[in-house]
Structure formats: structure tokens, C-alpha cells
Amino acid sequence: MELSNRVNAMGHSPIRRFNKYAIEAEANGKKVYHLNIGQPDVETPACFMEAVKDFDKKVVAYSESGGETVLQDAICRYFERYDIHYDRSEILVTNGGSEALNMVFTAVINPGEEAIIAEPFYTNYHTFITAAGGRVVPVTTKAEDGYDFAKRDLIEAAITPNTKCICCINPGNPTGRVLTIDDMKLIGEIAKEHDLWIIADEVYREFAYDDRKAVSFGMLDDLADRVIIVDSVSKRFSACGARVGCVASKNKELMDGLMKIAQGRLCCPTLDQIGAAALYNLDEAYYDEVKAEYESRRDVSYEELMKIPGVVCQKPGGAFYMMAKLPVDDVEKFLIFLLTEFEDNGETVMFAPAEGFYATEGLGNDEMRIAYVLNKDAMRRGVELIRLGLEAYNSK
Numbered sequence: 001m002e003l004s005n006r007v008n009a010m011g012h013s014p015i016r017r018f019n020k021y022a023i024e025a026e027a028n029g030k031k032v033y034h035l036n037i038g039q040p041d042v043e044t045p046a047c048f049m050e051a052v053k054d055f056d057k058k059v060v061a062y063s064e065s066g067g068e069t070v071l072q073d074a075i076c077r078y079f080e081r082y083d084i085h086y087d088r089s090e091i092l093v094t095n096g097g098s099e100a101l102n103m104v105f106t107a108v109i110n111p112g113e114e115a116i117i118a119e120p121f122y123t124n125y126h127t128f129i130t131a132a133g134g135r136v137v138p139v140t141t142k143a144e145d146g147y148d149f150a151k152r153d154l155i156e157a158a159i160t161p162n163t164k165c166i167c168c169i170n171p172g173n174p175t176g177r178v179l180t181i182d183d184m185k186l187i188g189e190i191a192k193e194h195d196l197w198i199i200a201d202e203v204y205r206e207f208a209y210d211d212r213k214a215v216s217f218g219m220l221d222d223l224a225d226r227v228i229i230v231d232s233v234s235k236r237f238s239a240c241g242a243r244v245g246c247v248a249s250k251n252k253e254l255m256d257g258l259m260k261i262a263q264g265r266l267c268c269p270t271l272d273q274i275g276a277a278a279l280y281n282l283d284e285a286y287y288d289e290v291k292a293e294y295e296s297r298r299d300v301s302y303e304e305l306m307k308i309p310g311v312v313c314q315k316p317g318g319a320f321y322m323m324a325k326l327p328v329d330d331v332e333k334f335l336i337f338l339l340t341e342f343e344d345n346g347e348t349v350m351f352a353p354a355e356g357f358y359a360t361e362g363l364g365n366d367e368m369r370i371a372y373v374l375n376k377d378a379m380r381r382g383v384e385l386i387r388l389g390l391e392a393y394n395s396k
Contacts, residue, residue, distance in 0.1 A: 067093025150183035176316020
């Protein structure tokens, strides 16, 4: 018996596939600083659990396939803050942003069609697009250029007769690149000229630093029929385990197509939706506070990274990830060394090797991604351990 070509074309997540080494290290008594995964240690706002505890129905019944109306309404009110006006029919609740992306690619891509995305990109896009029968077409960006991909010549060079969509992760994972409204207008012009969908993954929307403005493709009315926004409570509200996301679009044909898929998987968890609705109702002060916290973590992490001789790194403008080129030939071998051979006072560290964030073969093997999701002291110590580990590794 054989597996499908599609699943054979997929790879394991570079974020999770080294977990076995970390588990073994911890079993041997080491403390491991997990900088490999976007799991914040910021407390989930208490309103989530309070809303769940206040749930007074006698039966936890199936939800509607499109989502609980209380959550759809809360998401609509949230977008009003950006002067973006949706109604319930334009919001479809999903099991996290990941299911939203899976459903969107299934709805818009035919076998053999192509999705353009700037690399390095969130590695699971390869899985999502491949599962839909599509092909990733990368636009390669570099740290030296600030990972800028909003350039007409770069994007148009990637367009072929098979191109179906342009994917924009904004702010970027893993680069932290933040698009401006002018960047979005340029991408929108290209999409209109070539009749392409714009898949706007905006789950880190508020995490834009150094006085950058949080913006959305949904703010551009002339793109409304082709923009598909993916959103989630995971990062914004530090509620990764709730697995609540959504698709927002004014394209009625798309939303009807997505509903077919949503009905096939029945619904999202009822109680998590009730809690998520409370999160979306938080006031502006919450966003200001959490953004300031992540910005300070970024600053500490970058400061510590700059102490590593030979490192190449641009301070990211948003999200909570940082890419860095290290003075090693093979980052994966270095990571395994950190988890199996190295320790400093009983501690070591874990990051995500960057090769899996590229579609172009040969790129990223000397780069890593760290997630600055731990408190400032832990981030400082975690990056210090990378520096100390490099010294030990390169002296072997």
C-alpha cells in the first residue's frame, strides 16, 4: 500500500520535529528554554475562563457551522476599530488560523495551481498549499533588505498562468516584516491586474512596533472582492490552545464555498467560542499593554543577539519572531548539539532551524528563528545560551 503523493511531498515541521531531543534533555534534568515555538507565557485574559464558567446551558450542543453568533458579532465589532465593516455572513469561525488557511486553499486552488508567498514564510503554508494540490512559488527576501517583498518586479517575476493567489503574512512570521498601507495598495494593484486572490494572514495585526501602525488589507475597499483575511485568538490573546480563528471576506461566492467545507467538519468547539467572544470584547488598553510587553522582549533579545560575533540579524518590526544568520554551516546540527551535548549550569536552549521556512532548496541552513515569547529575563538567558553554545560548538 502507498501513501498519496501529496502527503509524501510534505515535510515535518521544523518547529516541532526536534521536540524529541528537548524531551530527552528535560528528562535528564536539563532546563530547556523553548524559543522554537510561538507559545507566549503572557497570561490569557481572565475573561476567557469567566465566560466559559458562566455558560449556563444544560447541554454542550453542536455550534452552527459558521460559528456562534455571539463570537461572529464580537469579531465584527473588533474590525470596526479599523473602520472595516463586516456582518455575520462575512465571518466564518474556524478551528484556529490553521484550519482557516486549510479551508481557504481548498476553496481557491485547483491541483497544479500556484500560490505566491515571500520566503522565509511560516512553514505550515507548504503543508496547507500542498494538501490542496497546489504549489508554493517563493519570492525570496533577505535580511539585508529588511525582508521587503512589496516590490512590483519581485512579485510579477513570480506570476505565471497558473498563479491563483498572493499570500501575505502581516506582520510576518518568521521575519517580523510589517507592511505599510502603501505596500498593501501596491500588492492590491498587482492582484487586480492579474486577477489574483489576496490571502491576508493577519493574526499578529496589533504587534507592530517602533510607532508602526497596525493596518489591514480589509481597509482597502477596492480590494474587497479578492481579499481573504485570516484571523485568530492564539497570539493576540495568548490563547493558542483554544483553537479559535476565522475567515473574513466580502466575497459571497467564496464564503458560500467555505461553508460547504465548514458543514462537512460540523462545527468548532462551543465553549471555546464563548470564551473567544469575551476576548474580542476587550478594550484598547489590553492591546497597548501586550504590544509594549512584546516590544520590550524583542529589544532584550536583539540586544543579546548582537553580542554574538558574526551574527546577521535585522531588528524585526512586528510579530514576535526574529530571524538570525549564525556563524555555523549547519544550524540543525548545532541545535542537536545544544540539546544533547551542551549545558550551562544545567540549562540549554531550543530554537527553530530556518531551512524549513524556505521553499528554495539550499536556503536557510545557517539561519534560525527564535520566538520572543518568554519574559525578558528568560529571553536574555535563552539567547545568552545560544551564544555560549556557539562558543562550545565552534571550539570542538
